[in-house]
Structure formats: C-alpha cells, structure tokens
C-alpha cells in the first residue's frame with residue numbers, strides 16, 4: 151500500500167446525500183476477479199449525464215471528492231473504494247460515511263475524512279466559484295486546508311500511523327501469532343466447525 | 348473479568364450489554380492506542396467479494412488459517428432457472444469458477460449451485476445451525492447483520508478484511524457504540540417484522556445507526572420467530588448500523604436444537620449455559636435509545652430511493668417542499684423524479700409490473716408461507732410478473748414438501764431456484780429500465796434491481812397482496 155502523508159489537489163463537489171455503494175459502482179461491474187479496472191464503473195449511471203459533475207471539464211484531473219452526508223452507505227463492496235482510487239481519487243471528504251465504506255477506504259489508503267456539514271457546504275461553494283482552488287489533505291497534521299481555511303479532522307492514531315507507513319494489516323497481525331494460538335487453545339470445544347455435520 | 352476490561356470500559360460497576368460480553372470473550376490481543384484484535388468464530392464466503400482476497404493470499408504465500416471455520420456458497424451471480432446448465436453470462440461464470448478453484452486450493456467447504464445446502468449466505472448459516480449465540484461471525488457482505496438475530500456479533504466486512512480473516516482468523520476492530528431499540532406492545536394482524544424495521548429506518552434515517560450496534564428488545568421482539576428476527580437484524584445495515592442483535596431465548600434454542608452443526612449431548616448443555624449468560628444486564632448502559640410502539644404500526648412501504656424514504660401504506664407520496672432539512676428535501680426531489688411519482692399520490696395507487704419475493708431479508712420458509720397464504724386460490728393481476736425465489740435450496744425443498752410451489756404456480760407466479768436473484772440483479776433476474784417492483788428485499792437504491800428499475804420495499808404479505816391487485820396493497824385490501 152502507498153504511504154499517505156500530505157496530499158494537495160483539486161476538489162470535485164458532489165452535491166448529493168446518501169450516495170450508496172450501488173451508485174458508486176453498480177453490481178454489474180463487480181464481476182471482475184482482479185483489483186483493478188473498476189474506474190469505468192465509477193458512478194456509471196450518473197456519468198451518462200453530460201451535466202454530471204465528473205463530466206464537467208473544470209473538474210478534470212481533480213482528485214479530492216467532496217461529498218454530501220452518508221457517503222458510501224449500503225453494500226460492503228470494497229470495489230467502491232477501488233473504483234474511486236482507480237479513477238484517481240486520493241481522498242473523500244463528507245459529513246458522514248457508511249461505516250464499512252470508511253473502513254474499507256482506510257484499509258486501502260483512500261483517506262475518508264469527516265468534516266462538519268457546514269464546512270462541506272462552504273467548501274462546495276468555494277470550489278464551484280473557483281475550481282482551481284488547491285486543497286490540502288494533511289494526515290500528519292490531521293487537517294484539511296484551502297485558502298485561509300484550516301479544518302482539523304479526527305482519525306485514530308493507529309490508523310494514521312498505518313497509513314503514513316503504508317503498512318499491511320495482515321503483516322501486522324501475524325506479528326502476534328502467539329496470541330492467536332493461545333486464544334485458540336482456550337476456545338470452548340463445543341464451538342461449531344464447518345467440517346463435521 | 349480482569350482489570351483491563353474495567354480500565355478500558357471506564358464504567359466500573361455498570362452492567363454490560365450483550366455485545367460487550369461477546370466482544371470481551373473474543374479479544375485476542377489488546378494494546379493501548381490500537382484496535383482490539385478479535386477472534387472470528389465463523390467466516391462466510393461468497394463469489395463476489397472473495398476473489399481478490401484469495402489472490403492476496405497467493406501473492407504473499409499465505410494459507411487459510413482455519414478452513415474449518417470457513418464456509419463458502421455461490422449466491423449473488425447464480426441463475427435461478429436452468430441451474431443444471433453452465434452459467435450463460437461468461438463474467439458471472441468466471442467469478443463462480445474462481446470461487447470453486449479457490450475453495451479447492453485452500454481446502455474450504457463450498458456449497459455450489461445445485462447443492463442441497465446452497466443458498467444465500469445469510470440463509471444457509473442459520474439453517475445449518477452454524478450461526479449460534481455468542482459467536483463472532485463475519486462475511487464480505489453487509490447483511491451479515493442477519494446472524495445477530497441469534498445473539499451473535501455478526502458484521503459485514505470488505506475484501507481486504509476478508510483476506511485478513513482468511514489469513515489470521517482475526518480482525519482488528521474498534522468497538523462500535525451501542526444503541527437499544529425497544530419495541531413494546533403487540534403487532535396488529537397483517538403487520539410483520541419487515542414493517543417494524545422499515546418504520547424504524549423511516550424514523551431514525553439511513554444514518555441513524557451509524558457507528559452503532561443495535562440491540563432490538565422489548566416484548567414485540569421477544570414474541571417474534573427466528574425468521575422474523577432475522578428480517579429485522581438483516582436491515583440494521585439499512586439503518587446505518589454495523590450490526591443488529593437480539594438476545595437469545597427459548598425461541599432461539601428451539602430453532603437450533605437438532606440442526607446439523609448445533610452442539611449435542613453434554614456440549615449442548617455447556618453451550619446453553621453460556622448462551623443464557625449472554626443477554627444484556629438489566630443495568631447495562633446504551634449510548635442511544637429508541638422506542639417504537641408495535642401496536643401503532645401498520646404495513647410500511649418505501650416511496651423513494653433509500654430505505655429511509657418509507658411511509659405507512661395508508662399514506663401518500665410526500666411533498667418534498669414540506670421537508671425542513673435542505674439535504675433531505677433535495678434527496679426526496681431526486682427520488683421522486685427517479686421513481687416517477689407525484690407528491691400527494693396515495694401509495695395504494697402506485698401500480699407495479701413486477702413482484703419479487705425472496706432475498707436474505709424475506710426468502711426463508713416462513714416468508715414463503717406468508718406469501719402463499721395470500722396467493723392460495725387467487726390469481727396474479729394481469730400484466731404483473733411475480734418471481735418467488737427461495738433463499739436456499741433447503742428452503743425450496745421444504746416449500747415444495749408443503750406444496751407452496753403449487754400454490755405459487757397456480758396463482759401465476761414463477762417458482763425459482765435459490766439465490767440473490769432480483770435483490771441486486773447480478774444474475775439475469777433484473778428489472779428493465781422504467782419497470783417498477785414491489786420487492787421483499789432490503790434496498791431500493793437507484794438501479795439496484797436493474798438499471799432504471801424502480802423498487803418499493805415491502806413485506807411478503809404486502810408483496811403477495813400487491814401481486815393480486817397490481818398496485819401496492821395489504822392483505823386486508825383483498826376481498
């Protein structure tokens with residue numbers, strides 16, 4: 151996984167709430183068995199509309215998605231994160247995320263940042279007025295910055311460290327193999343297995 | 348339990364919730380400033396969210412740590428007719444074949460298409476008796492919350508986490524907050540657990556449970572069957588919650604006893620002792636509390652494009668201009684445009700051309716019995732296509748043994764084999780653009796059942812009554 155420390159880019163104002171993962175990537179695009187190649191499925195239904203924000207030339211190449219509340223609700227499909235990353239997005243800002251989406255995003259190095267709703271509205275207005283506005287997402291300082299505005303955000307220390315180091319969760323867990331083995335020795339024997347029966 | 352727990356929880360002397368208890372039982376490792384490492388008792392796998400996880404294992408030369416705690420099934424892509432034929436869609440076929448190869452390579456038990464135990468992942472776990480109280484259960488599928496109906500801690504995970512569980516049988520997790528939803532009173536006739544959960548989501552919104560595990564309790568919940576409890580826990584995710592749970596009780600134990608993977612003999616007694624210790628302590632503290640009165644509920648249907656946009660069937664399509672919150676208003680406007688509905692239209696006046704009865708929300712035997720009780724001796728309305736898709740092959744077998752298939756066929760409905768089917772339209776069962784369905788599934792998102800398709804979420808009783816009249820209806824509307 152790539153390290154994430156500080157990223158500066160331009161924003162795409164996605165003025166919609168409740169953008170569920172079925173909208174981010176419809177089910178028909180989930181049939182691939184690889185991790186890449188999902189960009190063409192990103193917001194597939196909406197992208198057919200020339201007025202859709204990703205089709206507007208002033209936002210070409212912008213890589214920070216500024217979304218309304220409840221972004222990424224619904225299905226657990228990690229393909230939603232892969233599609234956003236494949237398309238080029240480095241961070242998503244929203245007042246509220248679906249829990250599983252946020253988890254998936256932070257596992258995979260797509261920074262999902264919660265900002266107050268009023269600040270998201272302000273940022274939308276600012277970016278719409280000037281799409282060239284540079285926006286900085288600073289994981290080190292836990293802060294989003296644009297113009298004179300500085301917006302602190304929360305992220306737990308562990309996740310921040312893992313993202314900054316670009317570390318693989320599985321490798322980290324396997325360092326504690328003896329704890330797992332000890333736990334397995336004390337697990338009740340009546341717990342079911344999928345084998346017998 | 349030890350000092351660590353008191354220190355971590357910081358609420359010494361306060362009772363514990365059921366989720367607290369199960370969580371503590373499963374902590375493999377706890378360290379300051381890190382998520383807890385939780386042990387996973389059961390990992391369910393299906394073809395859509397697993398291929399990249401198995402690939403990751405191969406790339407890193409890792410094996411599946413506990414194939415004996417892992418179970419795979421084919422559900423999302425499988426066709427529900429002609430299941431003795433190879434899957435026609437080459438991409439779906441590749442995905443299913445990839446799962447078969449991965450399960451063979453890593454030694455995982457798989458129930459393939461056509462197998463007696465094949466079915467929707469959240470239907471087969473309980474049916475096999477693998478879903479038991481006090482367990483931690485995960486699956487690369489958000490509706491894993493279904494299994495919480497047994498008093499298990501069950502939640503959906505992404506593909507990277509699937510890989511993590513395959514490799515380590517654990518997951519690093521921060522503990523969610525707890526929400527109690529208490530449903531008191533008695534459900535009126537014709538009102539079901541689907542209506543409880545649709546009413547709850549309409550009340551608290553699709554973000555209402557965000558960051559929480561919901562525990563459902565109260566006399567109306569305790570009086571529900573296991574099937575009905577699963578329907579409620581299933582849609583916890585539509586309320587934004589990570590998981591839903593219901594305390595295990597005699598109904599739970601009776602359902603489990605004698606199932607293939609349920610403990611027996613002395614082990615059953617040991618298990619019972621543990622299961623009886625699980626319900627939340629009377630003085631347990633929840634971060635949020637919500638109350639519903641079952642007696643005031645009526646059949647619920649959705650009118651919009653998220654599961655929170657629902658209303659009693661007796662109502663009308665709302666007028667977005669009356670919504671005070673600007674974001675909600677915009678969402679409602681968009682939804683009505685997509686759904687092609689006018690404010691003020693009575694919900695009963697909405698005509699459908701498709702009825703879907705199935706899914707992990709309402710594809711169990713009791714749901715099929717409910718639908719059949721309405722369709723018995725009646726005919727499906729002209730021009731309405733009705734798909735009845737059992738949640739598993741075992742449900743199919745039982746329904747056929749009870750003659751339900753005959754009732755559905757005689758009414759003019761299509762009787763299918765098991766799978767997710769039109770719940771998400773990854774297989775050929777899809778709505779065409781502009782078509783409108785009454786569906787017993789859990790998501791009414793734009794295009795969920797097929798591009799341009801329009802979905803109204805309903806209970807099996809409402810779905811069956813709607814099939815008869817051709818417009819959204821309750822059984823009480825039938826003569």
Ligand code: SF4
Pocket residue numbers: 422423467468469488490706707708766767770771788789
């Ligand atoms: S029936 Fe629908 S909600 Fe349930 S697992 Fe299948 S696709 Fe998901």
